[in-house]
Amino acid sequence: MTDHPPTIDPARHALFLDFDGTLAPIVARPEDARMPPQTRATLGALARRMDGAVAIVSGRALADLEPLLDGLDVALSGSHGHEIRMPGEETGEVPPLAEPLRAALGHLESLARSQNLRLEVKPGAITLHYRGMPHLEDMVRDEVRETAEAHAGLKPMHGNMVSEVVLDGVGKGAALRTFLSHAPFAGRRPVMIGDDVTDEDGFRAAHALGGFGIKIGVAETEAAFRLGDVPALADWLSALATRSPG
Known part of the structure; x- marks a missing residue:
């Protein structure tokens, strides 16, 4: 490179x-x-x-x-x-939360409350931020991956101190x-x-x-x-x- x-x-x-x-x-x-x-x-x-x-x-x-x-x-x-x-x-108007994400929202909301994580709900993704809490990275990534696998039409995505459940495709x-x-x-x-x-x-x-x-x-x-x-x-x-x- x-x-x-x-x-x-x-x-x-x-x-x-x-x-x-x-x-x-x-x-x-x-x-x-x-x-x-x-x-x-x-x-x-x-x-x-x-x-x-x-x-x-x-x-x-x-x-x-x-x-x-x-x-x-x-x-x-x-x-x-x-x-x-x-x-x-x-x-335009903010699109509603995509239907495949609705089923995953409840679990991720509970996880965010229990671990004091910032939850962000977007039209095409549900995001958990753990900036400042690097010790939670493995747990958050595992939970996001398992949540995506449990619901059709979703996939996990991980970034810098953030993990997301997003729409396939x-x-x-x-x-x-x-x-x-x-x-x-x-x-x-x-x-x-x-x-x-x-x-x-x-x-x-x-x-x-x-x-x-x-x-x-x-x-x-x-x-x-x-x-x-x-x-x-x-x-x-x-x-x-x-x-x-x-």
């Missing part, structure tokens, strides 16, 4: 970016995450330069993600690909494929950028679709390229936004 990613062509590539740990630093409480104002301005400039082929692809629900973007109008995917919003679309790779079947993304080469295990699915899809992945941080990855941290990505994006054509 080559560390530093190449310069991309704004006319031929599409950008897909995770939010937490990628555009915004990881913080103790997810609701406190903030994207630096300069990064927001850079993304807006890139979206204009790339004719709108920029998307934020997050595990967060769109109702949780949108307020953190300060009005930035780019394509969005939430709940690991379960929710999709194209550029310029109006924000969703993921960041699925989100990339959905975007790439519509303008302004169709016909472009995807570049997926993220920091967590949940982004690996997006890296694999980007590679399979003629593009590549960029991993933020030092963890093992299937991405072809790497940047060290959130500020390093901000610098790379800024250089892309300001580079002279040609």
